[in-house]
Amino acid sequence: MSFSERYDPEEFRQNGHRLVDQLADYLLRLRQHSDEEKVLNYRSPDDSYRLMNELLDAPNQPDVTSLFEPFLRETIRMHHPAYLGHQTSVVAPLAALSELVGSVLDPGMGVFEQGNLGVVLERIITERLAALAGWPEGASGFLTSGGTLGNLTALLCARQVMAGGDVWKNGNGQQQLAFMASEQSHYSFDRAVRSMGLGENGLIKVPVDQHYRMKPEALEQCLREAQKRGTKVLGVVASSCTTATGSYDPIGPIADFCEANKLWLHVDGAHGACVLFSKKHRHLLAGIERADSFIVDFHKMLMTPKLVTALVFRNGQHSFETFAQKASYLWEQDEEQEWYNLGKRTYELTKSFMSIRVYALWKAYGPAVFEENVDRLYSLAQ
Numbered sequence: 001m002s003f004s005e006r007y008d009p010e011e012f013r014q015n016g017h018r019l020v021d022q023l024a025d026y027l028l029r030l031r032q033h034s035d036e037e038k039v040l041n042y043r044s045p046d047d048s049y050r051l052m053n054e055l056l057d058a059p060n061q062p063d064v065t066s067l068f069e070p071f072l073r074e075t076i077r078m079h080h081p082a083y084l085g086h087q088t089s090v091v092a093p094l095a096a097l098s099e100l101v102g103s104v105l106d107p108g109m110g111v112f113e114q115g116n117l118g119v120v121l122e123r124i125i126t127e128r129l130a131a132l133a134g135w136p137e138g139a140s141g142f143l144t145s146g147g148t149l150g151n152l153t154a155l156l157c158a159r160q161v162m163a164g165g166d167v168w169k170n171g172n173g174q175q176q177l178a179f180m181a182s183e184q185s186h187y188s189f190d191r192a193v194r195s196m197g198l199g200e201n202g203l204i205k206v207p208v209d210q211h212y213r214m215k216p217e218a219l220e221q222c223l224r225e226a227q228k229r230g231t232k233v234l235g236v237v238a239s240s241c242t243t244a245t246g247s248y249d250p251i252g253p254i255a256d257f258c259e260a261n262k263l264w265l266h267v268d269g270a271h272g273a274c275v276l277f278s279k280k281h282r283h284l285l286a287g288i289e290r291a292d293s294f295i296v297d298f299h300k301m302l303m304t305p306k307l308v309t310a311l312v313f314r315n316g317q318h319s320f321e322t323f324a325q326k327a328s329y330l331w332e333q334d335e336e337q338e339w340y341n342l343g344k345r346t347y348e349l350t351k352s353f354m355s356i357r358v359y360a361l362w363k364a365y366g367p368a369v370f371e372e373n374v375d376r377l378y379s380l381a382q
Helices: 009-032 045-057 064-074 093-105 112-132 147-162 188-195 216-228 251-261 273-277 316-321 355-365 368-381
Strands: 140-144 177-182 203-206 232-239 264-269 293-297 309-313
Touching: 009 064, 045 064, 093 355, 112 140, 112 273, 112 309, 112 355, 140 147, 140 316, 147 177, 147 188, 147 232, 147 264, 147 293, 147 309, 147 316, 177 188, 177 216, 188 203, 203 216, 216 232, 216 251, 232 251, 251 264, 264 273, 273 293, 273 368, 309 316, 355 368
Parallel strands: 177 203, 177 232, 232 264, 264 293
Antiparallel strands: 140 309, 293 309
16 A cells, blocks of 8 residues: 555545444444443453554554454443443543544644634633633633643642742742642642642642531631641632542632632532533532632543543633743744633643534534433432
8 A cells, every 4th residue: 555545535435434334333232231242351451461562563454443343342341331430421422423523634722723613612612611600701711631631720820820929930939839629639639739849738638528528617727727837828629529429519618718818719620510511410519600710521421532621710811821931933922812822821732623522512412412411420320
């Protein structure tokens, strides 16, 4: 096969038809739930390592169905009716097809001239999430690759806004900076503050109640003790919900504390902010309208492939303060707040066309499809 034939549209058409047929047959077998189809045909890590080496060393296999068959056989089957766990979506087939479209087009999302429609969609999606949260006009954000990066970016923004100086330019200075989060908060927050140069004292753990929710009444003491140590607390993270127990921190009382002490309030809604779409479960996020930022993962309970995380700011202008950095080879006006050049606001520059995955489901089925899935999953858990 010549090099140009690898890009042949007819070859792609034929392979595409065969691959979709193979995947549809795979999904149909799982739906029939026969005893022969296990959730996982387990191999040890060492056996899997040997298998993949053998496959790579075997003669080249251009046949598309044979090429991917080992993955259909060996990979965990999230569409299996008996599958349970690991906290990520069972991907809707339409969302998977949208990722194929996004991968063929493969525009970068860092600058508008590459990302155009995808960049615009990121603004629209985050504005609509902000509206669901009850935030005013001017709230906005963008999409990023996973909750860990979304939370890190939110804390970076909070530090830049709340620290009292240009931390991005001049560093953290001599004073210890810190954030507060519950004892049950996601491990990524500890990594985030350490990555920000705040060290192990950069995260203050707040006690939880018998339901593993943050105790708002403990915040005051935690703050005073930190101040006695010379620590400047910048904000509080509310978990909505915790990864281990599914507990929602009480955002309203936490917001009272943050407003009284002029602290940033970030809501880690990677798992649980999906209830913004649910009339039945929306009450779990009571008070989110008073937060300064939140994230939600579409790949957790909203049916998209990994990774699609929305990071939203109540004051959309704050997102421009996170990374004050010149990159004249990308844009002519370094100091302009160009919402359409996402590289000015995001940790990532070359970013996948993730917004098309959300668009496909939202446009084809309406936001009601998200509500239906959230209500179904919460009902199963209860």
